[in-house]
Amino acid sequence: MDNVPDTTSTTDTQESPDEQQLRDALAQNLIDVGAARSAEVVAAFRTVRRHLAAPEADMSSTYEPETPTITKTDEHGVHISSVSAPRIQAMQLEQAELEPGMSVLEIGSGGVNAANIAEVVGESGHVVTMDIDPDVTDRALRFLKATGYQNVTVLTDDAENGARGHGPFDRIIVTVQAADIPPAWRDQLKDGGRLVVPLRMRAMTRTVAFVRNGDKLVSDGFDLCGFVPMQGLGENRVRLAVLHDGKDEQVGLRLDGHPEPDTVALAKSLTRPQTKVWSGVMLGGSESSEHLDLWLTTALDNLPLMAAEPGARKRGLVASASPLGIPTLVDGDSFAYRTVRATDQEDRFELGAIGHGPRAEQVAEHLVEEIRAWHRDRRSHRPRIEVYPAGTPDDQLPATGRRIERRHARITITWP
Ligand SMILES: C[S@@+](CC[C@H](N)C(=O)[O-])C[C@H]1O[C@@H](n2cnc3c(N)ncnc32)[C@H](O)[C@@H]1O
Secondary structure, eight states: OOOOOOOOOHHHHSOOHHHHHHHHHHHHHHHHTTSOOSHHHHHHHHHOOGGGGOTTSOGGGGGOTTOOEEEEEOTTSOEEEEEOOHHHHHHHHHHHTOOTTOEEEEESOOSHHHHHHHHHHOTTSEEEEEESOHHHHHHHHHHHHHHTOOSEEEEESOGGGOSTTOOOEEEEEEOSBBSSOOHHHHHTEEEEEEEEEEEEETTEEEEEEEEEETTEEEEEEEEEOOOOBOOGGGOOOOEEEEEEOSTTOOEEEEESSOOOOOHHHHHHHHTSOOEEEEEEEEEETTOOOHHHHHHHHHHOSSOOEEEEOHHHHHTTSOSOOOTTOEEEEEETTEEEEEEEEEOSSTTEEEEEEEEESTTHHHHHHHHHHHHHHIIIIITTOOOEEEEEETTOOGGGSOSSSEEEEOSSEEEEEEOO
């Protein structure tokens, strides 16, 4: 491990009486929501003194299951480093299926999650945690020193080339949003090993658990998530095509390989009356649309995500404003986005589409047709996501489904 002066004083690290209560309550919450399922992951959350990684933050907030602790923001106000929310960390640890004695690479550091991993792999295992930002690795080093984890190596480097001079790893856990899979990540993973990565596919991010099979990575489950964007050689941010601007009421389309929209025509359509079309398809209150949305982006070529600030919703410009973005079918001067409405059955919501523009009804109908197709033919199916090296010939890729072309990889989404 690199050497840094120990700037954490003894007073900072002395255990306060409420700490264990906070950790136990967090662990119980993670069990209750299904994020922590194995005894080892639960034990890690009962043990790691996560608040010590961000001494400037309010201690209790660092133990809130859904709250990331933001540690760095760029000049545009974009969060570029954080200690991830405990629920997301637990979800990824379970996806990784860690076992004692394993060697694990964590991409995107902070210290806390490396300590979680170290708890699960135990003293016979080893963790390499890396970050592009020396401020982050300094913080991680101070935290790991104060908390006494010996089997963690901290590296400062761009993860585009993996952890040079280390590996091969049984597991790689990426904790920063990636649009591509650099070859080093696959090559530094043992065959049969698991890569857990928040992969962005056509603007939608899912933390996907992949298993390496030779040159190919094959998914074994995924979950909905949001992560800070990749920096360095692999930086590849979504582009926002703005349809409406204004303080706290911006509305735009997040583009990620989608056709260039006619923003002038679409902006005009946004201010025209909306048309709603309902599908008859229901979602349970706590049911996520993570599979439906992947189906929609598989089936529809021009489906960017609509991003709207809360003020746009208050002003009635749009009906929903999710931070993750809302699938929006664009067709020339018209567009329609997915929505839900309450029904007379408590906890059941009907899916539908809200259309804008001269062909609002037609475009909304088209989106709703695909919602119905998902419900009828695919709702009980799970898509398969595969990553092939760039340059793999077409005839070696699945014949149906969606292909996403990146610099290093050809990513496919197929539905059985
Ligand atoms: C969400 S934070 C990591 C949180 C951490 N795993 C935890 O919870 O303990 C994501 C990190 O990825 C780092 N990052 C971004 N691009 C990177 C790159 N190309 N190589 C390595 N790290 C990168 C950022 O500096 C940021 O600190």
